[in-house]
Amino acid sequence: MENDPISRYRRFSRAVTRQVGALDQSFLGRGRPLGAARVLNAIGQGRCDVADIRTYLGLDSGLASRLLRSLEDEGLIETRTHPDDGRRRIAKLTATGRTEFNAYENLSDEAADRFLSDHPAPDALLEAMDLIATAMNRHAVAIERVDPTSGDARYGLERYYAELARRFEEGFDVSLSCDPEASDMVPPRGAFLVALSDGLPVGCVGLKGNGSTLGEVKRLWVAPDARGAGLGKRLMAAIEDEARALSMDTLRLDTNRALPEAYELYMRNGWTEIERFNDDPYPDFFFEKRLV
Amino acid sequence: MENDPISRYRRFSRAVTRQVGALDQSFLGRGRPLGAARVLNAIGQGRCDVADIRTYLGLDSGLASRLLRSLEDEGLIETRTHPDDGRRRIAKLTATGRTEFNAYENLSDEAADRFLSDHPAPDALLEAMDLIATAMNRHAVAIERVDPTSGDARYGLERYYAELARRFEEGFDVSLSCDPEASDMVPPRGAFLVALSDGLPVGCVGLKGNGSTLGEVKRLWVAPDARGAGLGKRLMAAIEDEARALSMDTLRLDTNRALPEAYELYMRNGWTEIERFNDDPYPDFFFEKRLV
DNA sequence: CCATTTATCTGACTTTAGTCTGATAAAATT
DNA sequence: AATTTTATCAGACTAAAGTCAGATAAATGG
The missing domain is CATH 3.40.630.30 (Gcn5-related N-acetyltransferase (GNAT))
Incomplete structure (x- = not known):
């Protein structure tokens, strides 16, 4: 293999793509399509404004609406209209929704922990991760x-x-x-x-x-x-x-x-x-x- | 935000997920679904054995077969039976397939280059990437x-x-x-x-x-x-x-x-x-x- | 040689994702 | 007050991804 910068970047890219894919697979294990899981996670992270969720996840308004409806049908979220603006809607986790959100959080946390604790020098790894994440978020x-x-x-x-x-x-x-x-x-x-x-x-x-x-x-x-x-x-x-x-x-x-x-x-x-x-x-x- | 190891890992994970998603989007720009693009890339990387492609990409045999057929219909690949085993099939890029594969390669290379050349210290970045990729591939x-x-x-x-x-x-x-x-x-x-x-x-x-x-x-x-x-x-x-x-x-x-x-x-x-x-x-x- | 296994393919089917159009109602603007 | 804009929703539709049950033909193992 070539060891030029671009090859090295792409090797990194392959490795993380695999890792990200594995986490998505584990999310599917909870019996819900990824799209719905992502919306649930966005709401769990405190994004309650529907428009905010939509832009954050890059969803079409129709699709977002349907995903919200499916989560509502499952009893995981509740929606109500925004107090200051009757057009906008607010989504909030129900108690069961919170439980389910935590289950996803645990999957992510466990994946993180598994990776870090499997390594002899997790501190160096974390510093490298901070460096890369900061570079990717630099704008x-x-x-x-x-x-x-x-x-x-x-x-x-x-x-x-x-x-x-x-x-x-x-x-x-x-x-x-x-x-x-x-x-x-x-x-x-x-x-x-x-x-x-x-x-x-x-x-x-x-x-x-x-x-x-x-x-x-x-x-x-x-x-x-x-x-x-x-x-x-x-x-x-x-x-x-x-x-x-x-x-x-x-x-x-x-x-x-x-x-x-x-x-x-x-x-x-x-x-x-x-x-x-x-x-x-x-x-x-x-x-x-x-x-x- | 918490700055414990797991939060740091997950921040990293969010950043690279975004980056990977952006590359996938740019792949779609070539007018071909991601599944087919992935198969084309696997073949371009030298994976000619159909069974190998299937396991590498984690595809169902039916799906793999159909994706191969679509690439063949586009004139990007050719398949023939394996010389030593008449059941197995070998896929190979045609000349146009090679061109198209190179176009995907260029998209990836450009994304890599854009990221690296945008940063004041690309060497540190690459070392961090090597560290992380090696850790992720450690098994x-x-x-x-x-x-x-x-x-x-x-x-x-x-x-x-x-x-x-x-x-x-x-x-x-x-x-x-x-x-x-x-x-x-x-x-x-x-x-x-x-x-x-x-x-x-x-x-x-x-x-x-x-x-x-x-x-x-x-x-x-x-x-x-x-x-x-x-x-x-x-x-x-x-x-x-x-x-x-x-x-x-x-x-x-x-x-x-x-x-x-x-x-x-x-x-x-x-x-x-x-x-x-x-x-x-x-x-x-x-x-x-x-x-x- | 015959039964079994293996690799691939085909067609029918389902699920998921994503798009587009129009409807509704609230807010903002004129 | 009338018009326009905005946020959301619902329904019809398409595309893509994934599943499943055979069919086929070649290899393998008695």
């Missing part, structure tokens, strides 16, 4: 405002701190840095954003405020896997929007010489280098931007 | 006898030498080691085996002979991704079979202290440590095994 990264103490925020921050510790010559200990209070990064004082790639945090940024029109951008991080797609720029634009919404007119931030790509990002996006404005031991450079 | 590794100068053999040997260079304290330079002549690892003097995981070399082993009943096992290597599945043991058993087939009765080998897992493998599989029998600078341990 569908969603930025969401979350509480800085939420699981997703903490996950991002931990990876951020770990990376600083690796990259700073002097290491990094968050307790020595001026770690903002969580309450300063929650509206109405500030905000905290995470970038999610199909649920996995691949970036974050915080906005620390004190009630005045001056804000400070903190904790900008983009996961290594997700770099090169302009996510840093998107996060900065999003946090500036948050600042504007909080009536701020000036933002500041600091950064370290071990993070040249951050320095470049600020330079390219309207930030001006200014004098040191704090006595945090880590930063080497200080920036300001006036919002318009 | 389907084929051992084949090849010429030690073939591409697959050289690929394995290069990775083997690179690993020795990493692991030996003193480094490794193959020109300083007693590198066997390729002709000593080809029947009737010797043999060379590679382990292929869906085409990718993930292991190798050589048998160097001089026409006598004494042989030497050389270049045993198992790719890091493929370890932990007993492949080393399988390769050793296979090379012993080769030795027996060449009427050898005694095998020798040497190994280095930086490769403890190899030492353990030999100890567990009937090899006896003996005195140094060559003046190669690298090995620290010497083994012998009498074949029964």
